[in-house]
Amino acid sequence: xxxxxxxxxxxxxxxxxxxxxxxxxxxxxxxxxxxxxxxxxxxxxxxxxxxxxxxxxxxxxxxxxxxxxxxxxxxxxxxxxxxxxxxxxxxxxxxxxxxxxxxxxxxxxxxxxxxxxxxxxxxxxxxxxxxxxxxxxxxxxxxxxxxxxxxxxxxxxxxxxxxxxxxxxxxxxxxxxxxxxx
Numbered sequence: 001x002x003x004x005x006x007x008x009x010x011x012x013x014x015x016x017x018x019x020x021x022x023x024x025x026x027x028x029x030x031x032x033x034x035x036x037x038x039x040x041x042x043x044x045x046x047x048x049x050x051x052x053x054x055x056x057x058x059x060x061x062x063x064x065x066x067x068x069x070x071x072x073x074x075x076x077x078x079x080x081x082x083x084x085x086x087x088x089x090x091x092x093x094x095x096x097x098x099x100x101x102x103x104x105x106x107x108x109x110x111x112x113x114x115x116x117x118x119x120x121x122x123x124x125x126x127x128x129x130x131x132x133x134x135x136x137x138x139x140x141x142x143x144x145x146x147x148x149x150x151x152x153x154x155x156x157x158x159x160x161x162x163x164x165x166x167x168x169x170x171x172x173x174x175x176x177x178x179x180x181x182x
Contacts, residue, residue: 001052003034021146073108117144118146140157142155
């Protein structure tokens, strides 16, 4: 895996949603680094990628309430164990579970394994509420996918909070999730 600055020099053969992500970031004047890799389908591979990126490992979870009327994108440190009971009271929604892939594709134009805060650029109807665990903010940089899981980006945390998220038009809700021993 080789760390490159910015978008690929040749985008031929890359999905349109990936190119749209680079266009979005470049349009905002955001500096980022990129690694191309095999599909990141396990947290172990994600860990290797994040080590190569030198960024905070970010686990992105796409959740919904029992009625499938409220949807959430939760960003937490990759090493944190997630328990729904820890977040339900903080956001005023009980009975959370993982949302169906069909909703992920409909709202974010992302498939399982590619979930990223950058997918919110496709949520023009604001159906998804962004949740960020405060512990994720401790690192200088965050790793995320450009809406596909065969590339990963390294973005400054401040750029994410101060420029990218406001441009996405999704006001984040900050949550405090406990750390459990495995």
